[in-house]
Amino acid sequence: MKLDSIKKLDAWQKECRKKLDSQKTKVLVCLGPGCLAGGSDIILKEFENILKTKKIPGITLEAVKKTGCHGFCARGPMVVIEPAGIFYTKVKKTDVKDIIEKTLMKGEIIERLLYKNPDTEEIYKDWRKIPFYARQQRIALRNVGQIDPDEITDYIANGGYSALAKVLGTMKPRQVIEEVTKSGLRGRGGAGFPTGKKWATCAREVSDIRYVLCNGDEGDPGAFMDRCIMEGDPHTVLEGMIICAYAVGSTEGYMYVREEYPLAVVNLQKAIEDAYEHGLLGKNILGTDHSFDIKISRGGGAFVCGESSALMKSIAGEIGEPRAKYVRSVQKGLYDKPTVLNNVESYANIPEIINKGADWFASIGTKKSTGTKAFSLAGKVRNTGLIEVPMGVTLREIIFEIGGGVLDGREFKAVQTGGPSGGCLPASKLDLPVDFDTLTENGSMMGSGGMIIMDDRTCMVDVARYFLNFLVEESCGKCVPCREGLFQLHQLCLKVCNGEATEEDLALMERLSKTIVKASLCGLGQSGPNPFTSTAMYFRDEYMAHIKDHKCPGGVCKKLITYRVNDECNGCMACIRVCNSNAITGVKKQKHVIDEVKCDRCGACYAVCNFEAIDIV
């Protein structure tokens, strides 16, 4: 069905809503990356298999929906029953029969599958009340985990494309830009450049063609927000792009998605096809003069391609090397034409800004960082998952109230934000409000929103070395300060990890970092030393412990530690089975012994021991 007028969209929306509401009970099975790793596809199949043969009044096969990431990955695979909000966690295939027979048929709640707060033992029947969710506010993620990403009707029923209709029907391009500017939206990809300003600059350029691009090259290790949006609610990204295209006067756009996200490509492709079929993309969108095409461009697995000029080269089929930006890409971007490039999450905010107004958006968050931000919580935190909170909440609220604190009750050491360009913040900075400027002032950065929590068993020097190694591999090699500088910085960091460095080496690392920051061509090099400089600033004692005492306080750096068996050992032999260097000897039910000479410090014994019988000294 092609919608050739805004009226038809309105009518269709009502129809979709009615159809959706006719299903009184909905069963949502999360197929986000976390739940999928736990086998949620098998659970979905099981629902379908049972419902095919069993007739239940009021429940049809259509009531069971697959959704994108619901957020609480630590408790996956999960099944949510709406509208009651019954939230079943850690669901197994064998639980499906129970859910159907008890909850769907009799309305009983299966208590063993509900979320129980490990601290208070409180059991939650409605997921919205769980602290992990209760403190969140979802704008960009509003539909993720709630709708079937493959069904355009789900998106439409939830008010999808009404912002586009409003823009095309009642607003001039200039007004759209003004609205976005007034909302204070800043780029969610990391740098935080004002989106409205970017659009205005591009619209001002005189050119026969302008491009609208979406950066879905989420390369920061530890970040998966964009993935979840692209997989879980692809239409919102498209709607944001179409509105942007109208505002800046563009007719051609590209979605650049990284190769590592095959499902995102599939879901976006389906969304694009559906949008074309319904007249929401292509020529004369909704019967107006606005025409816009979107194509998908798959990345090739190069981190540097998240950088604007490299991304544009990659779309053009060249190797993704950045260029010096004397002229900005909004003026001369893809094929040297004015180009707007925004991040996935930025686009996902646009429809809500248009629908609810710039003032509403600007009232959320802080004065200079408006709205909300999606974060992926990962690492040594209890409630790993995908969250969205208003800007300005503190790190403590995110990590301890939403995240539930550090895993296994260990001690908090640091939180890493901003990926390889960001930094690590210590416990003393936990009360900082999370917004673009505060994080940058404190030596880290917002980045795209990855948040990795580290405990006392993490070595900060090793973390710095890890990121430097990542950047050495990912440096495109075009400019010397980045290519050679980061390489040398990594070598020196390795020296620290091995306990071979001196204090002069540390001073040299700091000097070298300054040079790399000043002299590199693009953001990768300019922010490359951040993981080192931030850890050297906040965790200097750890560097000194490696240098002076030849000790690794985190118990990670192989050359500076030894493993020993303590008296807790009950002789279960688990460590002997995983030891690849045959360094552990012992018989069943007797304390084992590690041969320090044979031991290669891989740490497998420590990881598998269930009795805390292995010490790192």
Add this chain to the structure above:
Amino acid sequence: MAQATAVKKPDIKKIKKIIENSPQDKKQLIMILQDIQRELHYLPIEALQEVAAYLGLSYSHVYSAATFYKSFSLVPRGEITIRVCKGTACHIKGADLILDQLKAGIGVGAGETSPDLKYTVEVVNCVGACAMAPVMIVNDKYFGEVKCSRAVRIAEKG
């Protein structure tokens, strides 16, 4: 790197078919290489030459693209690709332990392919499943919260 010994001659017909199904547009270079890679699991020299001829690009241009992007391999890969994620979350939760166990258990280290072309072990920088760290992926199936003691079994049984 352990070199594969059982290399068969690449199927030129298959390569040509993939190439000819793509638009003859220089912009398509990376996409075409990805399609060939997906089919053959690597990019033989013959494929690079064919792509260069088809798109009217120099061989060196195609070669530079094929060596720049990480998802391409110029050497054959095993039938089973095991990807071990080394994103930040996986790193601090013990991704190295998984690699150590794989090296000892199936004899294939990071970036290597077994001589019988059965396994390839790859290290990837974050697959975006950080909440389930550490993660390993066998062909396209994800395994989350992998205990190092189970890594070899997962690799063998999928």
